[in-house]
Amino acid sequence: MSEATAATSLFARLALGVHRHRRAVLVGAVVFLLVAIGVLSRGGHxxxxxxxxxxxxxxxxxxxPATAGSTDQTLAVIFHHDTWTAKEPRxxxxxxxxxxxxxxxxxxxxxVSPVGAPEEPGARFVSATGHDVLALVRLKGGEREAVAAFPTVRAALDDSRLETTLTGKVAFLAALNQLLEHDLLRAxxxxxxxxxxxLLWVFRTVVAAMLPLVVGGLAVLCGVAGVLLxxxxxxxxxxxxxxxSLIGLGVAIDYSLFIVSRFxxxxxxxxxxxxxxxRTLDTAGRAVAFSGLAVTVGLAGLLFFHGSYLSAMGLGGALVVAFAVLFALTVLPALLSWLGPRVDKGRLPFGRGAGRVGVWHALATWVMKHPWLVLLPTLALLLAMGLPFRRLELAATDITALPPGTEARQGAQTLARLFPREAATRVLVAVEFPSGDALTPERISALFDASRRMAALPGVVGVESAVDLAPGLDKATYQQMxxxxxELLPAEVRAARDAYRTGSVAVLQxxxxxxxxxxxxxxxVRALRRExxxxxxxxLVGGQTATDVDATEFLKKNTPAAVGFVMGMTCIVLFVLLRSVVLPLKALLMNLLSLAGSFGALVWIFQEGHLHRLLRFEPGPIEPSLPILLFCALFGLSMDYEVLLLSRIREEWLRTGDNTHAVAEGLERTGGLITSAAAIMVAVFAAFALASVVVVKAMGLGMAIAVALDATLVRVLIVPAMMRxxxxxxxxxxxARGRG
Incomplete structure (x- = not known):
């Protein structure tokens, strides 16, 4: 028995098993659903x-551990009253x-607040108008614990006498998480x-249209539950x-569409x-399995970013795709087995749907007759769309990712206006000594020189450290202190100095x-790291900007291996499916073209600001993880249509040995299905493009653009023309010999 026959018989046996035990399969699906609901009710971390x-x-x-160390867990609280001033007792x-x-x-x-503080340092916490006072509230634990504690602290800060506004990284993350939950529900x-x-437009029957949504909902629920676990x-x-949710819903509905259409x-x-x-699982089911494998391979590229959130995201994405394939090959066939011809119940009284063979026959015939006329302009269009990607700028998500009306963003603007020094960008410098006290006279001397060197760097407006307690103090004074x-030092001087050390580590801001x-x-950041x-x-240098620099370098370092893995494994998967060396290489080229168009559109829209009024966002650099996340997700998703199209073309090639006929027939039979599946994915992804958070909006729109380009210009025009x-x-x- 050949490998192809073995693969075919495997899916045939699966179909027979599901048909004979459909009740058990459906009961198993209900169990999955109940377990997923239980996990969702408990939440995650x-x-x-x-x-x-x-x-x-x-x-x-x-x-x-230092009091003046990282500000990531510090809330900036601005107290305001329209008529009262900070000097008034009330x-x-x-x-x-x-x-x-x-x-x-x-x-x-x-x-930390001006209440009880010495007059000079306390004055910087009172605005020039006198109606606003700043306080700094530092939360315990790490970032996760601080964000979890934010609602409690926010509630405690409410007071009917004063207006309070909060900002800072914790406030930003809490608002971001809330918006992400809202965006997910709305999408x-x-x-x-x-x-x-x-689906109603494609199938023209209510029952057939509902089936992909059942599978999609089940896959997403189980996928989200898996992520929470x-x-x-x-x-x-x-x-x-x-x-x-974005990936799971799209692929689950697409896979179900392929199977229901073939059935x-x-x-x-x-x-x-x-x-x-x-017959359905032997053909469409096999294509779904290979397509799911290709998507999983793409997402597995994220595992090369070990130790980062991208690795975990790849794991979550692969999990939801596995659920989509599992349910499409088991639960959906069980439902189809139970329904039989009743799958066409609830017929709608309009049109002939998306599968009009005449239209696709005419297009296939025209493409076969004019391959160069099709190929050259579409290639030029995709390349032109990709040109803006050369101007890509990367930067981590910051407060501007939030809508202008959120408290954290308004607080940041108020802080910058009233307390510019406190709102200044802070680059954290930690000096780690081998052992002992970080503030010995000898080390104070080195820290003093380093602080003055840092203060002289371009763009620096100040340095805060144990050797910058007051203007005018010289090195000798600090060494004497x-x-x-x-016990001989004034309490406030001792407290201020000790705020910038923790054991053998000295801290500078x-x-x-x-x-x-x-x-x-x-x-x-780079200048600070040179010495x-x-x-x-x-x-060592930390802070938001340093994290941004390090994250970008981390992504650049690991991207070549991830991209190489995804492209190499995709070639292998397609070779096993198609038994051709040329077609997998061509598929890689086609994927890169559709991705180039999508990436170019992202830069043109989100970085350079075109359409920002229509889409309601603030232009700025692209989140560093977005291109690699889109690459890994879309490289696999694009294989949905490649596998479906080439599988059908190969069927005809094996049957007739006529390449031109096989290409035309494959396009004619799958063109309507590909565009319908793409329309569903674009609809799903476009819903996420309505998100309030810019990175989610960009991902949704980027995926929608890529899928639209892939299913129209690439799979329907460029691929058939090149194959012709x-x-x-x-x-x-x-x-290889002959047609086999």
Missing amino acids: LTTGTIDGIEAARAEALAR FTQAMTDVLERVRRLPEVESV ELISFPLALLV LSRVTNMAQYTLNVV RGELAEGLSTEAALV AAAPP VLTSAPPSSHEAREL RTVGDGTL LMGHWNWWAPG
């Missing part, structure tokens, strides 16, 4: 995206009451009705749920329910007016 092992993360960890009393209530919370580590409420409309043992980013076609030719089911017994994601801020030695200590020109060479493989 989702976080923001983090990358382990980068320098910025190590600097943050070293500085975390303002001070109201703010003191609130902060005392907050200070007693177990989630709060410390509170699903929009995408399901849109998908149903397209995984979040308990690994770092799973919040918007993994959005990505899993109805086999019934229309007079086959019995059992025979139609066997370091040598003096601590380098302030710049440049935005965190700007080129100037990145250059400052690693501070006395006998080693300098290549003739019998399409089917060449080492040692």
Whole structure:
């Protein structure tokens, strides 16, 4: 028995098994559903995206115990009153009451405010107008714990006497998570009705149209439940749920569309329910299995980013695709077996649907007659669309990803206006000494020199450290303070100095007016890292900008291996399916073309700001993970249509040996199905493009554009034209003879 026959008989046996045990299969689906609902009700431990092992993360960890260390867990709280001023006792009393209530919370580590502080340092926390006062509330634990504690702290800060506005990284992440949940719910409420409309247009019967939605809903529920379970043992980013829903719903509905369409076609030719089911899984089922494998291979490329949220996201995506394939090959055939001819119940009284063979026959004939006329303009169009990608700029998601009306973003704008020094971009510098106290006289001298060197760098507006406590103090004074017994120093000086050290680690905050994601801020990080030695200590740089720089370098370092793996494994999968060396290579080229068009459109829209008023977002650099995430997801998703088209063409090639006829027949038979499936995916992805969070909006729109290009220009025009020109060479493989 040949490998092809073995593969065919495997799917035939699966069809027979599902047909005979359909009740057990459906009961199993109900069990899956109940388990998924149980997991969803318990929730998970989702976080923001983090990358382990980068320098910025190590600097943050070293500085975390210091009072003036990392500001990631610090909330900036702005108290405001329209008529009261900070000098009035009633303002001070109201703010003191609130902060005392907050200070007693177990989630709060410390509170800094002008109340009780010396006059000079406390003045910087009062605005020039006198109607606004700043307080800093530092939360305990890491980022995950701080975000979880945010609602409790926010509630404690509410007071009828003063208006309070919160900002900072924790406030940003809490708002982002809330928006992501809202975006996910809204996208699903929009995408399901849109998908149903397209399915009704394709099938013209209510029962057939509902089946893909059943499978899609089941796959997404189980996929999301799987992500929540995984979040308990690994770092799973919040918007993994959005990505899993996006991919899972699209592929599950597409796979179901392929199978239901083929089943109805086999019934229309007079086959019995059992025979139609066997033929369906033997053909469309096999294509679905290989397509699912190709999508999983694409998402597996994310596993090369080990230690990052991308790796976990790839795992979640692969999981939901596995559920989509599993349910499409078991639950859907069980439903079809139970329904039989009743799959055409509820016929609608309009049109002939998307599968009008006459239209596709005319297009196939025209493409076969004019391959060069089709190929050259469409290639030129795709290449032109990809040109903006050369201007790509990368930067991590920041506060501007939130809609303008959110509290965290409004708070950031207020902070920048009223307290510019506190709102300045802070680049964290941690100096780790081998052992002992970080603030000995000798080390103070080295830190003093380093601080003055940092202050002289372009763009720096100030340095905060144990050797920058007050203007005018020289190195000798700081050394004398370091040598003096601590009890002889004024309490406020001792507290201020000790805020910048933790054991053998000294902390410095380098302030710049440049935005965190700007080129100037990145250059400052690189400049700080050029001189690693501070006395006998080693300098490490952290903070948002440093994390941005390190994340970008991490992605660049691992991307070649991920891309190579995805392209190599995709070639192998297609070779096994098609028994051709040429077609897999051509498929890779076609995928790259559709991706180039999508990436170029992303830069043109989201970075350069075209259509920003229509789509309601603020233009800016692209999130660094977005291109690689789109590449891995779309490279596999594009194979849906490639596998479906080439599988049908190969059927005709094996039957007739006529390449031109096989290509035309394959396009004629699958063109309507491909465009219908693409319309569903575009509808699903476009629903996510309505998201409030820019990175989700960009991913939804990028995937919608890529699928639309892939299913129209690439699969329907470029692929058939190239196959027509290549003739019998399409089917060449080492040692191959004849048509087999």
